[in-house]
Amino acid sequence: MADINYQTDQIFDEKSAQQKIADDEYYAAFQSLIERDPIAKEYFDPDDIVYPFGRETTPDTKRATYSGSYVYPGSTYDEYSSYAKDRKFPLDPNTRTKEKLDKGEGATFIYQQPLSTSTQKAPVKYGVDAFTKMSVILHEARHKAFYLNEEYKNFIENNKLNEEVFNIFLDMEFFPEIKDYEIKNLNRTYQIGYKGLKDKYEKSTKEFLKRFKKKSSIKDQITNLFN
Numbered sequence: 001m002a003d004i005n006y007q008t009d010q011i012f013d014e015k016s017a018q019q020k021i022a023d024d025e026y027y028a029a030f031q032s033l034i035e036r037d038p039i040a041k042e043y044f045d046p047d048d049i050v051y052p053f054g055r056e057t058t059p060d061t062k063r064a065t066y067s068g069s070y071v072y073p074g075s076t077y078d079e080y081s082s083y084a085k086d087r088k089f090p091l092d093p094n095t096r097t098k099e100k101l102d103k104g105e106g107a108t109f110i111y112q113q114p115l116s117t118s119t120q121k122a123p124v125k126y127g128v129d130a131f132t133k134m135s136v137i138l139h140e141a142r143h144k145a146f147y148l149n150e151e152y153k154n155f156i157e158n159n160k161l162n163e164e165v166f167n168i169f170l171d172m173e174f175f176p177e178i179k180d181y182e183i184k185n186l187n188r189t190y191q192i193g194y195k196g197l198k199d200k201y202e203k204s205t206k207e208f209l210k211r212f213k214k215k216s217s218i219k220d221q222i223t224n225l226f227n
Helices: 002-027 038-043 077-086 097-102 130-148 150-158 163-174 176-189 193-225
Strands: 068-071 107-110
Touching (some): 038 130, 038 193, 068 130, 107 130, 130 150, 130 163, 150 193, 163 176, 163 193, 176 193
């Protein structure tokens, strides 16, 4: 009986820990990074963060493509669980995954273990450090921004940009520390590679930030007047 009680308590701990994990992500050296990313900063909400695999991580062969994803509002748990099953992802029923999707809310799914606030290292066997992990969260927050902000969405559509590629170039702009990793990612994922994408997407990145970063800055100044 003691073992059963312990397991039951552990399940409830897993569920209740999800909110705390989201808060920990924000406070564990995250604030300084989010200040560098005005697009993500505007739309980031720690309550969006869900770890659908619990303590498990994405299979190693999938990590480059599936570090995380923004799940759009209206997505269903049945759809997502089918997606996870097809890709042999270790979906954990004890996380907030079903709760968030049943509410019809958008969510930022992170396919790595939660950040350790004591060591500043993500405790994953694949060696993803805290900086890279935080950048993944901000990358997904930008996908949320592209979905919710019509001006951002129109910019991507009018310039015929691949949203994921464009977002990776924003990663490199805001966080040059991971540029080498992202170049390898582009070379591995897209046939024309980084060199074939560079001119179009670097130009679009600079134009996008010139147009929208100023608006975001003005919004921050107005918000600060009332805080």
